[in-house]
Amino acid sequence: MNDESLQKLAILEEKSANYGTLLFDVDGTLADNMPAHKAAYVAVAAEYDIELDDNIVEELAGWPTVDVAQEIARRHQKTFDIEVFSKRKSAIFIERFIRATQPVEFVTQHLLNNIGKKRIGIVSGGSRSTVSITLEVIGLIGKFETLVCAGDTPEGKPSPQPFLLAAEHLNVDPADCFVFEDGDPGVQAAIAAGMGWIRVDQL
Missing domain, CATH: 1.10.150 (DNA polymerase; domain 1)
Structure with missing residues (x-):
């Protein structure tokens, strides 16, 4: 990673340090697509x-x-x-x-750094089939504990339902979850769910 990516990784580490669960969006957050x-x-x-x-x-x-x-x-x-x-x-x-999708390196590295240290979930507004292929292409299959996609809840982002379902799957308190997003609807959903959050595209 270059110096800029390392600086951004350090920000993610600092902001999420006090949370036990990390929830990641996919498109634009983990994947540069x-x-x-x-x-x-x-x-x-x-x-x-x-x-x-x-x-x-x-x-x-x-x-x-x-x-x-x-x-x-x-x-x-x-x-x-x-x-x-x-x-x-x-x-x-x-x-x-x-197949040409590349990872957002500092975000994917943050996920990988926390395997076994924190609970990890993926929460996307994309279809399960597309999200699964994307995660495979960027090398993250098997690196998380739960995957919530479009259709898994009655309402999608900006409703808090997808994030709350991920917390339910992991049996964790929403207040102990930190969300990584790249769009306003996802941030609105995280806030409504009572979770911490950061917009990785604005770092």
């Missing part, structure tokens, strides 16, 4: 004759894919099957982009 997700959304939107401003992907970072699809339909006044849209988006992402 937000440009790829944007490209996949733009590509599938084009199939529906929608010229998509990819800033919406950052704005809604952490939302389940079906909810993003619903919001795209609403803003562009289109009617389409959001499940079909979502599955197509995931297929494009996997086919074209996922």
Whole structure:
């Protein structure tokens, strides 16, 4: 790691030192893949004759894919099957982009440094199939105790439900959990869950 990444790693260590459980978002947090997700959304939107401003992907970072699809339909006044849209988006992402995904090194290293020292969970708004492949590509399969993905709770981020479910799976107090995120919806979810948090993209 370069000096900048080492400095960021030190910040993560300091901020989360007093917490016994670490909960990590995936896209944009552990995996440096937000440009790829944007490209996949733009590509599938084009199939529906929608010229998509990819800033919406950052704005809604952490939302389940079906909810993003619903919001795209609403803003562009289109009617389409959001499940079909979502599955197509995931297929494009996997086919074209996922194998080139790189880890966010200082965040993944923080996770690895805490294996056996703290409880570790993954909480993502992505589909389980896509998230699992992403975690495989960046070398984190088997490095965590629980995985919460889109559809595992009635509501996704910014609702606290996904983070609270991860705490329940680990049998830990939400107040002892520290969340690593890269988007406002995830931060809102962590705050609502009563957990500590940090935005890794703003370091």
